[in-house]
Each structure stands twice: as structure tokens, then as C-alpha cells.
Amino acid sequence: MTREFAGKAGLAALLSVVAIAAAPLVMGPSYEVLQPRLGPMTLIVVEVLYALFIDFPLTALYVGVLTVWLGPRRNPARSALAFVITFFALIGACIALAPVSDLLAYWALADTFPAAVAEAIQGLGSGTVALLLGGFVAFDLLLCASGGVVAALLVGRGLAGARKTDII
Secondary structure (H helix, E strand, C coil): CCHHHHHHHHHHHHHHHHHHHHHHHHHHHHHHHHHHHHHHHHHHHHHHHHHHHHHHHHHHHHHHHHHHHHCCCCCHHHHHHHHHHHHHHHHHHHHHHHHHCHHHHHHCCCCCHHHHHHHHHHHHCHHHHHHHHHHHHHHHHHHHHHHHHHHHHHHHHHHHHHHHHHHC
């Protein structure tokens, strides 16, 4: 394993853990407040809000930091997706290991997420929920890929401007 790869993986894991640890502070209360109003659609609405306000900025931050640290990314969308895959894998690990640890159960939203999934399936049917969740995952991946591209453009311009002023 190269030092660069280890650094990128470490940064992705660090940002993922921060986001996973923050999720109960944002998503738990969101589920509780929106559930009575939105019923079976709460799951999708909360996930979309989390993607917009957590996944997108974190992905942009990841690609921005990489751009400053290692230089412009050849494919910032692919860098962003590598981060998102790491993020999703760690979320999956928290969910899978939730029964063994109170902290992981808290991070996995074990008190609110399963209830939201059950209500969505009961109210909309399993086929509809599967379709909505599949659409959400596609949306989240495209959103995060675009976050990586936006970050690369913004940070790349900032770095290019800094280099020009350094010459003068």
C-alpha cells in the first residue's frame, strides 16, 4: 500500500466517522419530527436531506482537501465516489455491528431507522420502497460525484490563482 493511498483512505475514513457520529444528532430528531407529518415518506425525505446537507459537503471537502494536498485530481468524480463507497461501507458496518455495541447502535440510528423503514414498507409496499431507495442511492452517488467535481473546480481555481500571485 502506498503512502498516498493510505493517506486518502485515512482521510476518507476520518470524514466518514465524523459524519456517522453526527448522523444521530441530525437524522434522529429529523425522523421524530417528520414522522407524524410525512408518515411512510419520512425515510426518503430524511435520507435526501442528509445527502444534501452532509454527503454532498463532505464529498466536496474530501476532494478539496485531496486537491490541495496532492494536486488536481485527474478524475474528481471518481475520487468522490471512492469516498462515498468508503462512507457507505462504514455505515453498513455500523448497521451490521449495531447489536454488539451501544455506540454503534446509536450511530446506526437503531432506535429510529428500522421504524422508518418498517413504516415505509407498510405504507408504500416493499416494491415501492425498494424503487425509492434505489433511486435515492443513484441520486446520492450522482450528487456526491458532482460535489467532487465542484470542489475540484473551486479549489483548482484557487490554487491556480495562488500560483499566479506567487510569481509576481
